[in-house]
Amino acid sequence: MMQPNLIPTLDPNPLPAPYWVFKLLLIVTFFLHIVAMNFMLGGGVLALVSKWRSKNQPKGNRVFFDVAKKLPVLLPATITLGIAPLLFVQVLYGQYFYTSSIIVAWPWFLVLVFLTIAYYGFYYVSFQSGQHHGRAGGVMLFSVILTFLIGFVYSNNLTLSQTPSRWGGKYFSNPAGWNLNLSEPTLIPRFLHFMVAAVAMGGLLLVFMALANWKRDTEYARQLLQFGGKGFMYATRAQILVGIWFLASLPRDMRMLYMGDNPLATILLLVGVAGGIGSIFLMSDALRKENIRVAAYYVPGIVGVVILSMSVMRDILRNAYLKPYFQPD
């Protein structure tokens, strides 16, 4: 049967503060969350790459274990900074977000299980060192895969929360909550857009570690700079392709928002693309000249602006998806 209107009725009590306050807090806290998540996930990925590429030689292992020691801090930072945007999204978009969370209930619950196991894994690796580090590489790989899966579940839930027209079909075919949103055309590019960004930011984490070691252990710091900077550049190049894919996968009227229909969205996209490409050139130059100042201050500065403009673009996209159902103010 066609479902006339599945969107839950809002509680008649109004928001306890102006709409824009929550919106601002949502975007700011989401920005902080995504930065912490990127350092954690991207750091984990690059640590594995370093270990794998150096064929378990001490040089690669040192990077691996140095990053691994930061993960038990970065993961809870991600969680803590994630709670705030989670609450704000519930305040502003509860009727969409709660509903999609119920439809994908079991994968959504599994996030906690994955998170707990990944956390144990990161701790295990951070306590290993030197010659006898047992299964540190395997455990790290497993934990990183789990955090990827968490991101994938998030992409499923949040894309579903923006497409109420899919709710009925999914829910009534499986009311017990074993659903994902795999038929969503933007799902994979959107997920990859976040994950590739995480790898790039992981590169910046290594650049920051290079900065911290610059005076004490220049040789090691140079290795970190080169490796992290290259990771950043490769990932950001790949991101341009993923970004184009994501943009192309959007429904036409939403894609056009970023290509002229919405001036703010268009400008933000240009800022994002120009910032991304500019940061690649800047990083490339910094690596050639081994200029840690450029790599550790200017590039992250540009990237910060890019992430912030992407966060606002994300919000514009969500509003566009929900426009048929929801026009606040």
Added chain:
Amino acid sequence: MAFGAFGSFEFVRESVRLPYVISNYLYANSLYSASISGDGGFSADEVTAAGVLPTAKWIDNRFLTPDDQVAVGHEIFRVECESCHTPGSYRGIKHYVALRQWDMSKIKAMLGGLAFMHNGAMPGFAGTDAEQSALAAYLNSFAPISAAASAAAKDGKTVFEQNCSMCHRVSAADPLFKNLDKDPKTASNSLADLTSLFPLMPDLKLSDEQRTALVAWINSQRNAKGYANATQGGN
């Protein structure tokens, strides 16, 4: 251990709020306890008047026919009960029904008194009479109890536990123990028509034999040591 500690803390925290999630405002099954402007028709009274099937949003089957009582009852269960009960396991209805040997008509009667059960931990059933029957049909479908089995209890204590204990406690303060006539014959007769005693009681038809046994057991409890302070039962 930490999981256990936090789990039990959360469990208690949720339980003490029942039947509400927001005291005197929103029930645990997301119905408003009183109609307010902008509630979208989702107060308990409005749903009782209009019916669950036309009101609820997340229902696939909006028409009730004699053939799909169980299927529609399941949908009503899903939207009204499943925030706290699963059919078979967690606070499982299957278990309660089997324990108390309720047949379909008794389940339906008992659904009318949910708000009085278990010290008022549940919101009352909201919906039309036909929907209440459909829900009873669904709840009866797990392991159907025959009318004969439902009326089979002969022992007064069992009769009490199966039919009265969800609302009445063995206590001098309980209305049943306080008000029931001391004379066994009068008492037994008075229990023949429960709704005349209190209009919100389920219209249970206990046999003469069951009533006699029940009254005898109630009187034996009244005479038992420590009765004045006893608070057993009630669950």
